Each structure stands twice: as structure tokens, then as C-alpha cells.
Amino acid sequence: MNRKGFTLIELMVSFALLLSLIATLCFMHRQSQLNSGSSNDKIKAILSCQSKMEELTSLSFSQLENLTTTNFDQAQGKILIKKINSDLLDIIITYQYKPNKPTLFLETWRSQY
Numbered sequence: 532m533n534r535k536g537f538t539l540i541e542l543m544v545s546f547a548l549l550l551s552l553i554a555t556l557c558f559m560h561r562q563s564q565l566n567s568g569s570s571n572d573k574i575k576a577i578l579s580c581q582s583k584m585e586e587l588t589s590l591s592f593s594q595l596e597n598l599t600t601t602n603f604d605q606a607q608g609k610i611l612i613k614k615i616n617s618d619l620l621d622i623i624i625t626y627q628y629k630p631n632k633p634t635l636f637l638e639t640w641r642s643q644y
Contacts, residue, residue, distance in 0.1 A: 569632075576628035579604055580637045587622055592643045595620055618643035 537545075583603055587595065587610065601610045607628060613621040619642055626635040 569629075572628055573632070573635075576607075576626050576635055579608060580624050580626050580635055583608060583610065583624055584622070584637055584639065587624075588639070588641065592618075592620070592641065595622070595641060615640070 590598075595612055596614065598610070598612050600612075602608065603610065604626070608624060608626040611623045611625075613623070615621050619640060622639050622641055624637040626637075628635065
């Protein structure tokens with residue numbers, strides 16, 4: 532018997548395989564979009580922290596000594612300056628960029644000399 536073409540079963544199996552491939556690709560595309568958005572938010576938060584730290588390190592030691600805990604970026608970021616001793620300060624910046632994500636933490640020490 533000489534058959535030309537495909538049986539109904541062969542067409543259904545190939546269609547099911549094609550659909551599963553398309554569904555997998557759609558899922559992967561959606562996940563990459565979500566990860567990209569999350570990465571962009573984190574990068575913006577990191578840049579905001581770095582910018583604030585640069586701003587603080589440009590201040591004189593005496594100006595830093597007089598600063599108290601302050602917030603920035605609509606209270607998402609928080610600056611804490613602790614006096615370690617008479618000539619050393621600990622500058623800590625924390626930033627909560629999303630409620631369900633870990634807080635970013637940036638710290639440096641500043642000497643009077």
C-alpha cells in the first residue's frame with residue numbers, strides 16, 4: 532500500500548509537540564521580561580545609593596558629624612552616621628527598593644584626616 536500524506540494521529544502528535552514548544556517559549560519570554568524589570572529596579576537603587584554616598588563623601592568631616600539619620604528618595608533610602616571615635620565616622624546607607632526584595636546596604640568609614 533502506497534500512502535501519500537500523514538495520518539490524523541501523526542498530525543495530532545506533531546501539533547501537540549508544536550504547541551508545547553510554543554508554550555515553553557512564551558513562558559521563557561515572560562520570565563525574561565520580569566527579570567529584566569527587576570534588574571532595572573535594582574540598578575536604579577544601586578545608582579541612587581552610590582550617588583548619595585558620593586554626595587556624603589564630598590562633605591567635610593565636621594559637616595558629617597552634625598548630620599543625623601535622614602531619609603532620601605521618598606523614604607526608600609536611609610542614611611545613618613555613627614561616630615566610632617573622635618576622628619572616625621561610620622556612614623551607612625540602606626535602600627529598600629521593593630517591599631519583597633532584600634535591602635541594599637552600602638557602608639564606608641570616613642576619617643578626619
